[in-house]
Amino acid sequence: MSVALHRQLGLTDDEFAQIPILIGRAPTDPELVMFSLMWSEHCSYKHSRRMLRRFPTDGPHVLQGPGENAGAVDVGDGWAIALKVESHNHPSAVEPFEGAATGVGGIVRDILALGARPIALLDSLRFGTLESARSRHLFTRAVAGIGHYGNCIGVPTVGGEVVFDDRYEDSCLVNAMCIGLVRADGMLRAAAFGTGNLLVLIGNRTGRDGIGGASVLASAELSADDEDKRPSVQVSDPFTERKLMDCCLELAADDLLLALQDLGAAGLTSAASEMAAKGGVGLDIDLDRVHLREEGMAPAEILVSESQERMLGLVSPDKLPDVLESCARWELDANVIGTVTGTGNFTARHGGEVVVDIPASALTDDAPWYEVPRTPGPAATPLALDAVPVPADLGAAWLDLLGRPNIASKRWIYQQYDHLVGANTIRRPGGDAAVIRIPGMRRALAITTDCAERHCELDPRGGGRASVFEAARNIACTGAVPYAASDCLNFANPEKASTGWRLAEAIEGMSEALEAISVPVVSGNVSLYNESPARAIYPTPVVGMIGLLEDAGASVGHAFAQPRDAIVLLGGGAARLDASEWLGAALGAPALPDLAGEAALIGVMVVAAGAGLLRSAHDVSGGGVAVTLAESALAGGIGCSVALPLGRRADETLFGESGERIVVTCRPDALPALRAIAGDVPLAVIGSVGGGTVDVQLGDATVSLDLEAARIAYEATLTEALA
Numbered sequence: 272m273s274v275a276l277h278r279q280l281g282l283t284d285d286e287f288a289q290i291p292i293l294i295g296r297a298p299t300d301p302e303l304v305m306f307s308l309m310w311s312e313h314c315s316y317k318h319s320r321r322m323l324r325r326f327p328t329d330g331p332h333v334l335q336g337p338g339e340n341a342g343a344v345d346v347g348d349g350w351a352i353a354l355k356v357e358s359h360n361h362p363s364a365v366e367p368f369e370g371a372a373t374g375v376g377g378i379v380r381d382i383l384a385l386g387a388r389p390i391a392l393l394d395s396l397r398f399g400t401l402e403s404a405r406s407r408h409l410f411t412r413a414v415a416g417i418g419h420y421g422n423c424i425g426v427p428t429v430g431g432e433v434v435f436d437d438r439y440e441d442s443c444l445v446n447a448m449c450i451g452l453v454r455a456d457g458m459l460r461a462a463a464f465g466t467g468n469l470l471v472l473i474g475n476r477t478g479r480d481g482i483g484g485a486s487v488l489a490s491a492e493l494s495a496d497d498e499d500k501r502p503s504v505q506v507s508d509p510f511t512e513r514k515l516m517d518c519c520l521e522l523a524a525d526d527l528l529l530a531l532q533d534l535g536a537a538g539l540t541s542a543a544s545e546m547a548a549k550g551g552v553g554l555d556i557d558l559d560r561v562h563l564r565e566e567g568m569a570p571a572e573i574l575v576s577e578s579q580e581r582m583l584g585l586v587s588p589d590k591l592p593d594v595l596e597s598c599a600r601w602e603l604d605a606n607v608i609g610t611v612t613g614t615g616n617f618t619a620r621h622g623g624e625v626v627v628d629i630p631a632s633a634l635t636d637d638a639p640w641y642e643v644p645r646t647p648g649p650a651a652t653p654l655a656l657d658a659v660p661v662p663a664d665l666g667a668a669w670l671d672l673l674g675r676p677n678i679a680s681k682r683w684i685y686q687q688y689d690h691l692v693g694a695n696t697i698r699r700p701g702g703d704a705a706v707i708r709i710p711g712m713r714r715a716l717a718i719t720t721d722c723a724e725r726h727c728e729l730d731p732r733g734g735g736r737a738s739v740f741e742a743a744r745n746i747a748c749t750g751a752v753p754y755a756a757s758d759c760l761n762f763a764n765p766e767k768a769s770t771g772w773r774l775a776e777a778i779e780g781m782s783e784a785l786e787a788i789s790v791p792v793v794s795g796n797v798s799l800y801n802e803s804p805a806r807a808i809y810p811t812p813v814v815g816m817i818g819l820l821e822d823a824g825a826s827v828g829h830a831f832a833q834p835r836d837a838i839v840l841l842g843g844g845a846a847r848l849d850a851s852e853w854l855g856a857a858l859g860a861p862a863l864p865d866l867a868g869e870a871a872l873i874g875v876m877v878v879a880a881g882a883g884l885l886r887s888a889h890d891v892s893g894g895g896v897a898v899t900l901a902e903s904a905l906a907g908g909i910g911c912s913v914a915l916p917l918g919r920r921a922d923e924t925l926f927g928e929s930g931e932r933i934v935v936t937c938r939p940d941a942l943p944a945l946r947a948i949a950g951d952v953p954l955a956v957i958g959s960v961g962g963g964t965v966d967v968q969l970g971d972a973t974v975s976l977d978l979e980a981a982r983i984a985y986e987a988t989l990t991e992a993l994a
Contacts, residue, residue: 276300280307286639293633301571301619301626305634308537308575309544312799315638318765319797322775325782330791332754339461340384340533342793343453344755346819348712351455353387356395356448356720356757356815358798362504363416363445367409371416371445372507373481376579378449379426380533383516383582386459386523387451390693391707392421394431394447395720395759395813399440401676401992406435409443411993416507417447418687423509424516428688429696430705432720435676441803446759446796448720448815452710459523461532462549463585463611468529470543470554470609471591473598474515474581478564481505481538481577511580511603518601519582527594530585538576540634542583543609544617547631553614554631558621560608570621585611643771651729654849654859662922665974668853669897670984672926677852678894679988701906702829703745703890706820715823717751719816724809725850725857731773731810735780736864740873740930741892742816743788747873748888748933750827750880751818753788758795758814763807765799773810774799781812787866788873790816809857827880829889830906834961836886836936838911839945840896842872843953846918846927852893853926864930868952872931875952882948884941891932897925897967899934901981904965910978913958917970924969936960 277287280303290298290306298306312318328336334351335343341355359374371394379389394417399406410433421428426449463470481504522528530550532542539561547554558573568576586594591607598605612618617634619627630637662668672678685700697715698706704719721742727734743753758781763770785792801808820826849859879885887907891899896915904910918924937945946954965976 277303280304281311282307286310293637294629299626301574302629304571304575305540305627308540309634310638313536314541316797317639318641318643318799319760319774320640322778325778326792327782327786328791328793330789333791333793334455335458336793337795340381342755342757343385343458344793345455346709346714349455350709350712351453351458352716352817353382353385353451353453354755354757354815354817355381355794356446356759356813357381357796358444358446358759358761360442360444360761360798360801363413364409364443366504367412368416369504369507371413372420373505373579374445374447375417375420376507376509376512377535378447379424379512380582382449382451383519384459384461384531384533385451385453386457386531387453388520389426389449389451389516390695390710391450391718392426392428392447393718393720393815394428396431396433397439397444397811398435400435400437403440406440407993413445414684414687420507420509422689424513425692427690427692427696429690429707430700430718433681433684434724438806438809441806442801442808444761444801444808444811446813448757450716450718450817457523459528459531461530461546463530463546463552463554464550465529466611466613467588468611469586469588469591469607470556471584471586471594471605472561472581472608473518473584473605474603475508475511475578476562476564476604477573477576477578479568479572479576481579482572482575505577505579508580514601514603515580515582518598518603522584522594522597527586527590528584529587532583534581534583536577538574540574544631544634546583547617548635551615553612553616553618554609555612556609556619558619560606562604562606570619570626574619643765645772645775646769647772648769651860656848656919656923659848659854661920665921665925666976668922669925669974669976670980672853672894672898673901673981674984674988675852676988676992678898680986682986683989683993697823697826698749698828703748706749706826708823713823715820715826717746717749717818717820719745720813721745722811722813724811726861727773727777727810727812728857729850729860730863731776732780733861733863734810735777735812736784737930738812738814739781739784740864740869742814743790743873744890744933746816746818747876748827748829748890749818749820750825750877751820752877753790753873754817754819756785756790756792756814756816758792758812760797761801761808761811761813762799763802777810777812783866784864787870827885827888829887829903831903831909831911831936831960832886832907834909835939836960837939837942837956838913838958838960839935839937840932840955840957841875841935841949841952842932843868844929844931846895846923846929848923848927851895851926851928853895853922862929868931871952872933875949876933878948879945882944884937884945886936888933888935891934892928895926895928896934900965901976903934904978905982905985909960910962910964911958911960912962912966914968915957921969925967925974
């Protein structure tokens with residue numbers, strides 16, 4: 272028995288039944304295809320949209336919140352920063368090079384759609400273990416795709432993160448973040464308006480590559496048939512993207528565009544219907560005027576192709592000659608494909624016949640919303656410490672931990688990225704957060720992406736808090752004020768098990784943390800169905816965050832700087848092995864992050880850095896205080912001597928994790944001022960900088976780490992695993 276067309280396209284019977292009610296008749300085949308993509312999870316967020324309302328999105332510096340291609344915040348002197356993080360997970364699992372490359376291209380165009388010049392990229396990655404040949408292939412090819420695209424378009428990739436865990440073996444995660452700069456009074460919107468204004472399609476020709484790619488792949492679980500989905504992965508062309516960037520920025524600067532929209536998931540269907548619905552207008556599109564790469568494309572193929580490097584501009588008729596002249600100068604195809612109407616309908620013609628004529632809002636505003644099951648997962652059980660073997664040699668265990676893939680240096684990755692192009696990078700990859708100078712200003716931005724996925728698995732609300740606070744501490748370690756956030760919520764199938772509950776709880780925890788530090792979410796993305804029949808990913812709510820530094824020259828790094836500097840542990844977090852990198856598993860019950868304590872610690876860091884008291888600062892996170900000390904020593908090429916109070920066990924004191932802890936260094940004579948600023952925030956002087964080893968005294972015992980041995984262990988892991 273053949274499967275009904277609407278089911279083949281991913282529409283449920285109930286959804287299919289709603290379409291004739293909305294449009295007053297049975298849909299044509301092209302219309303049915305359009306509905307199937309626009310009502311997919313990737314385009315409509317039908318399982319998560321209501322939950323997202325919980326995020327704090329307002330603030331005195333917010334210029335554009337969620338709802339446009341990207342968010343934007345005021346950074347002073349008439350300038351704004353646009354930011355967005357987005358996923359390209361499923362395409363990257365099918366074809367990692369092109370999936371990751373086009374993920375970068377897509378996020379760049381989201382920023383470009385606001386009229387902003389992209390100035391920095393970051394990537395947040397999750398793969399299976401390096402023992403897996405498949406995961407090594409996906410990882411190396413995805414990194415190559417990110418590097419190739421970013422390097423070719425001349426936008427620096429300045430930071431990011433990677434985690435290796437068996438839970439991502441079948442469903443890798445490739446999230447990309449982009450930052451852009453735009454005049455605050457010159458931002459473009461994606462709403463169409465003005466009857467008679469023209470739609471101009473600019474950029475690459477439209478082909479069959481990518482048909483149903485992001486929208487279909489990202490709305491279904493992956494299976495053993497992934498190879499058959501390769502045609503659904505878009506093909507990248509970064510050199511055309513660079514020309515498209517420059518051309519669109521020129522058009523915006525010359526006031527030749529009324530609106531601008533990226534052609535991403537669902538292609539022309541999504542771009543045009545969203546522009547029409549946002550503006551409350553109709554669009555009349557002639558598909559014969561769409562410049563094609565392949566002959567004989569059917570109307571539905573033209574409408575939903577996800578061919579890359581394309582933008583849809585709204586242009587007044589009197590400015591059309593100037594727009595076309597500019598596009599021709601940049602050697603870009605540009606055709607008028609339609610006009611704005613007052614009907615409210617998305618109308619498309621092909622061969623002189625109307626093939627689509629439906630209310631634009633039916634594709635967007637009328638997409639179904641679902642309440643997902645919120646069945647709680649099992650309560651987390653605190654780790655039984657006596658069930659964790661005590662390492663026979665703490666020094667050897669320390670070296671082993673430094674060499675684990677999730678801790679070890681990521682130099683192999685970021686050496687493939689041009690992180691200096693544009694000459695604005697101040698703090699390079701490898702520290703807590705990247706720092707870039709805002710072009711033409713004294714101010715700078717700190718940027719990071721972070722997530723506490725194991726914590727989210729055990730306690731999604733606590734993990735949501737922890738993900739936000741990890742990002743905020745990394746920003747504060749540079750001396751920057753946490754300023755705005757974008758999120759990328761990577762979860763499994765929301766209709767199964769406890770995923771819906773975990774998603775809601777993670778959003779609640781993230782929102783609580785964001786409110787505690789007064790950071791708004793201005794943009795974001797949801798990626799669901801990240802699972803296979805064999806396993807689901809950890810709940811992975813990635814937080815992309817920016818911080819603002821008033822003085823670009825005052826940023827703080829994580830490297831130990833001078834002998835005899837005092838080493839200070841700030842914050843009141845208690846080390847625990849639950850869900851730690853040392854434990855290497857999502858076991859136990861991590862402590863619920865303290866909202867007031869984390870906010871106070873971040874405030875102290877910003878004030879202390881602004882007062883010039885800090886020589887270095889490094890967040891205590893994966894691997895505990897032992898890894899924090901080792902990384903600062905390796906970065907500065909100088910050791911230290913530290914004494915720590917012995918807790919329940921030496922390995923827990925060294926390798927245990929918690930939030931609310933930062934290791935800073937300062938001149939000894941700066942300690943009184945630092946204590947005064949700290950106030951009620953716990954502060955302990957634990958040692959001093961100097962020597963060629965990292966020595967930690969625990970009670971009557973001392974554990975030593977030779978810096979050269981540590982460097983070898985720390986630097987060799989990825990290179991050797993991928994040789």
